[in-house]
Amino acid sequence: MGTRKQFTPEFKREAVQVVESGSRSASELARELGVRRNQLYKWQREFQARGTGAFPGSGARTERTTEIARLKRELARVTEERDILRKAAVGSGGACNSGLQYSRWRLKSQRLPRTLVQASRDRVQICLGVA
Numbered sequence: 478m479g480t481r482k483q484f485t486p487e488f489k490r491e492a493v494q495v496v497e498s499g500s501r502s503a504s505e506l507a508r509e510l511g512v513r514r515n516q517l518y519k520w521q522r523e524f525q526a527r528g529t530g531a532f533p534g535s536g537a538r539t540e541r542t543t544e545i546a547r548l549k550r551e552l553a554r555v556t557e558e559r560d561i562l563r564k565a566a567v568g569s570g571g572a573c574n575s576g577l578q579y580s581r582w583r584l585k586s587q588r589l590p591r592t593l594v595q596a597s598r599d600r601v602q603i604c605l606g607v608a
Contacts, residue, residue: 482512
């Protein structure tokens with residue numbers, strides 16, 4: 478792949494002025510300047526929308542925008558992790574360890590002493606933060 482061409486704001490403004498003057502067609506001007514015709518139209522729309530404030534800077538990212546982009550990527554990653562954990566918690570029926578509830582059920586079905594079943598229930602409540 479080739480390197481990306483960068484054009485100065487002055488170059489873009491002059492190209493837009495030539496397109497708007499109508500002295501040459503956009504296709505002819507694009508071939509002459511070595512850009513795509515679509516790019517000329519994009520520059521024209523941006524210039525019309527922003528006026529003299531169009532094409533700020535050289536296109537290189539500043540340290541601040543780089544940091545913002547990094548933070549957005551990190552936020553997306555953390556949000557995805559949170560959603561995965563939330564789905565896992567919903568899937569487990571709200572219990573932090575469904576194995577303890579199964580053990581409690583087994584103890585009841587085996588008709589073991591009530592104190593043993595009660596101790597198992599207390600462990601489940603502690604695990605859930607109920608107690």
